[in-house]
Amino acid sequence: MASIHSSVARANSSIPSAFAVYNSSFLDILGHAPKLDLLVENNDYPFAHEASVYIPTSDELFMSSNMFTDPTTNKTTIKVSKVSLSKHPLTAEIVNTTIPMPNGGINHDNGIVWTAQGDMNDKGGLFQMSAAPPYNSTLLLSTFHGRQFNSLNDVAVSDDGSIWFTDPEYGWHQGIRPKPKLPNQVYRFDPATKDVRVVADGFGRPNGIAFSPDQKVVYITDTAETVGDGTKDNSLPAAIYAFDVTIAHGQPFLTNRRFFAMPGEGIPDGIKVDTDGNVYAGCGDGVNVWSPGGVLLGKVLVKDGASNFSFGLDGRMFILNENKLYAAQLNRRVQGTLVKSRK
Numbered sequence: 018m019a020s021i022h023s024s025v026a027r028a029n030s031s032i033p034s035a036f037a038v039y040n041s042s043f044l045d046i047l048g049h050a051p052k053l054d055l056l057v058e059n060n061d062y063p064f065a066h067e068a069s070v071y072i073p074t075s076d077e078l079f080m081s082s083n084m085f086t087d088p089t090t091n092k093t094t095i096k097v098s099k100v101s102l103s104k105h106p107l108t109a110e111i112v113n114t115t116i117p118m119p120n121g122g123i124n125h126d127n128g129i130v131w132t133a134q135g136d137m138n139d140k141g142g143l144f145q146m147s148a149a150p151p152y153n154s155t156l157l158l159s160t161f162h163g164r165q166f167n168s169l170n171d172v173a174v175s176d177d178g179s180i181w182f183t184d185p186e187y188g189w190h191q192g193i194r195p196k197p198k199l200p201n202q203v204y205r206f207d208p209a210t211k212d213v214r215v216v217a218d219g220f221g222r223p224n225g226i227a228f229s230p231d232q233k234v235v236y237i238t239d240t241a242e243t244v245g246d247g248t249k250d251n252s253l254p255a256a257i258y259a260f261d262v263t264i265a266h267g268q269p270f271l272t273n274r275r276f277f278a279m280p281g282e283g284i285p286d287g288i289k290v291d292t293d294g295n296v297y298a299g300c301g302d303g304v305n306v307w308s309p310g311g312v313l314l315g316k317v318l319v320k321d322g323a324s325n326f327s328f329g330l331d332g333r334m335f336i337l338n339e340n341k342l343y344a345a346q347l348n349r350r351v352q353g354t355l356v357k358s359r360k
Contacts, residue, residue, distance in 0.1 A: 032047065032051065033051060033052060033053065034318070035051075035052075035053040035317065035318050035319075035345075036051050036053075036315060036316070036317060036318065037315055037316040037318055038314075038315045039313045039314060039315050039316070040308070040312055040313065040314045040315065042308060042312075042314050043306065043314040043315030045348060046291075046295065046306065046314065046315070046347055046348055046351055047315070047347055047348060048332065048346075048347055048348030048349065048350075048351075049348075050346070051345070051346060051347055051348075052345070052346045053317065053319075053336075053343055053344070053345045053346075054343065054344050054345075054346075055341060055342075055343055056100070056102075056107050056335075056342045056343060056344050057100055057107050057108065057109050057341070057342040058340060058341050058342075059108075059109050059340055060340050062082055062085045062096070062340075063082050063083035063085060063339040063340055064080065064082045064096065064098045064109045064340070064342075065080050065082070065098075065109070065337035065338060065339060065340065065341060065342045066080065066081060066082050066083035066324050066325070066337055066339060067080065067081045067083075067120050067121055067122075067171075067287065067324055067325050067337070068080050068081045068097075068119070068120070068121055068122035068123075068129075068131070068325060069122075069287070069325045069326050069327035069335055069336075069337050070122045070123060070124055070129050070327060071124075071327045071328065071329045071335065071355075071356055072124070072129075072148050073329075073330060073356050075101075075148065075149075076101070076102045076103045077099055077100065077101050077102065077148070078099065078100045078102060078327070078329075078335055078342075079097060079098070079099050079112070079122065079129060079148070080097070080098055080100075080109075080325075080337055080342075081095055081096070081097050081098075081119045081120055081121075081122065081131075082095050082096045082097075082098065083095070083324075083339060084118075084191065084193070093136075093193060094118075095118045095119055095120070095134075096111050096112075097111070097112045097114050097116070097119055097131075097152075098110060098111055098112060099112050100342060102329075109342070112152050113151075113152065114146060114152055114154055115154055116131050116133045116144045116146065116154050117133050117134070117135045117136055117138075117139035117140075117141060118133060118134040118135060118136055118141070118168075118188075118193060119131040119132070119133050119134075119144070120132050120133070120134050120168075120169065120170050120171065121169070121170055121171030121172050121182075121183075121225075121287070121325075122172065123172050123173060123174055123355065124174075124355050124356065125145065125174050125180070126145060127147075127148065128145055128146055128147045128148045129145075129146045129148055130143060130144070130145055130146075130157070130172055130174065130180060131143070131144045131145075131146055131154070131172075132169035132170055132171060132172045132182050132183075133169060134168035134169055134170075134187075134188045134193065134194065135165070135166070135168065135169075135188065135193075135194060136188075136193050136194065137193065137194065137195065140159045140160065140165050140166070141159070141165070141166050141167075141168055141169050141188075141194075142156055142157065142158050142159035142160070142166065142169065143156075143157040143158040143169070143172070143180060143182065143206060144156055144157060145157055157180070157206070157208060158180075158206050158211075158213060161199060161204065161213060161215075162213070164198045164199055165195070165198055165199075166184045166199060167184050167185060167186040167187075167188060167189065167194065167197045167198075167199055167201070168184070168185065168186065168187050168188025168189070168191075168193070168194050169182055169183070169184050170182070170183045170184065170185055170187065170223070170224050170225075171183050171224060171225050171226050171287065171288075172226065173226045173227050173228055173235070175205075175228060175232060175269075176232050177269075178207070178208060178209060179205050179206060179207045179208075179269075180205070180206045180207075180208065181203065181204065181205050181206075181216065181226055181235070182203070182204055182206070182226065183203050183204075183220075183223035183224055183225070183226050183237065184199065184201070184202055184203070184204060184223065185201050185220070185222035185223055185224060185240075185245075186201055186222070186245070187222065187245040189245075190244060190245030190246040191245055191246070200218055201218070201220045201221060201222055201223055202215050202217065202218045202220070202223065203215070203216050203217040203218070203220070203223050203226065203237060203271075204216060205269070216269070216270065216271050217237065217260065217271050217274075219274075220237070220239045220241070220254075221239050221240075221241020221242075221253050221254050222239060222240045222241040222243070222245070222254075223237055223238070223239060224237075224238045224239065224240040224284075224285075224286055224287075225237070225238040225240075225257075225285065225286055225287045225288035225298065225299075225325075226238075226288065227288045227289055227290050227296075227354075228290065228354065229290055229294055229309070229354075230290060230291075230292050230293075230294055230354050232262060233261065233262055234259055234260065234261060234262065235259070235260045235262060235271060236257055236258070236259055236260075236277060236288055236290065236296055237257070237258050237260065237288075238256070238257050238258075238284070238285040238286065238288055238298065239254040239255070239256050239257075239258065240254075240255060240284040240285065240286060241253035241254045241255070242254060242255035242284050243255075243284050255279060255280065255283070255284040255285065256276060256277075256278070256279045256285070257276075257277040257278045257279070257285050257288065257296065257298060257307075258274055258275065258276060258277055259274075259275050259277040260272065260273065260274050260275075261273040277296070277307070277311050278296070278298075278305075278307045278311050278313070280298065280300040280301065280302075280305050281302070282300060282301035282302040282322070283300045283301015283302065283322050284300065284301065285298035285299070285300055285305070286298065286299045286300070286323075286324045286325060287299045287323075287324060287325030287326060289326065289327065289328060289353055289354070289355070290353070290354050291328070291351055291352060291353055291354065292352045292353070292354055293309075294308075294309035295307065295308055295309065295314065296308075296309070297326070299322070299323035299324050299325050299326050299336075299337070300316075300322060300323070301322040302316060302318055302319070302322055303316050303317045303318040303319035303322060303323055303336070304316065304317040304319070304323055304326050304334070304336060304345070317334070317336065317345045319336055319338050319343060320338075321338060321339070322338070323336045323337055323338055324337055324339075325337050327353065327355070327356075328351070328352065328353025328355065328356055329344075329356065330356065331349045332346060332347040332348050332349040332350065332351040332352075333345070333346055333347070334346075334347060334351075
């Protein structure tokens with residue numbers, strides 16, 4: 018299959034090969050001069066795996082690594098790294114934190130909320146970390162009414178201040194967490210009241226989570242196809258589901274669960290939404306983009322795929338590729354819902 022398709026390809030032969038157009042609407046997202054650049058490469062450890070949190074005030078990007086064996090301690094670990102995008106040359110600087118096995122993260126309260134998977138000795142949970150040295154962190158939530166979470170994965174923040182997060186059982190299959198004490202579920206935590214409750218179940222492995230621009234829809238990925246023990250099962254979900262946010266008795270509930278999209282390659286891991294409502298997910302061949310109606314618009318192609326990514330300012334997208342960090346330049350008007358561009 019050609020990377021750019023049929024009549025769209027013939028009319029737009031000048032589009033770089035790193036971008037695959039499946040629907041003409043993607044051309045407006047790309048703009049007149051799209052490009053994909055390698056920013057940082059570090060083959061010592063897989064520094065660019067999850068989170069990808071852009072801090073506009075400092076022009077810095079935070080990310081969590083994949084698991085690797087620390088050569089000093091000989092223990093399995095995950096490190097948080099920071100790339101200062103205004104400095105040259107660009108490097109991934111390790112940020113020392115006390116967060117046990119951090120994974121997903123999001124902008125929150127002038128810093129970052131991290132989902133910590135935990136390990137055999139430390140419970141996981143939600144942590145608030147400062148985005149400035151010395152990067153102090155505070156535990157916000159560690160259990161569901163006394164029951165340890167499995168291995169928190171990704172997180173979204175609602176306009177009402179509540180924190181929504183996914184909790185698959187990957188940590189157990191990877192040998193870093195005890196046997197699960199909870200199903201594979203999605204939760205809502207209200208920092209003001211300390212209330213925590215389940216908002217969705219029925220997943221194989223709930224993973225990425227994001228709100229639509231108007232906060233009326235929540236998108237959640239199920240990555241059960243990747244079992245977690247190094248194997249895959251193609252009969253299990255690799256899908257994005259959409260839910261309506263319904264208010265009942267003063268509380269939000271997720272209703273009208275529906276299948277939204279499935280990538281052609283790999284699983285939809287991290288997920289983000291732009292201010293036009295288009296849905297982006299890190300997949301096996303890069304970042305895939307769907308319309309709000311679930312139509313595949315196009316892809317930013319990255320060899321070996323992307324687990325996660327984030328939007329910066331002025332149409333810039335940062336893509337995590339394990340040992341490599343890329344930047345895609347899209348139309349300067351493209352904005353993610355988490356970080357608004359300069360006027």
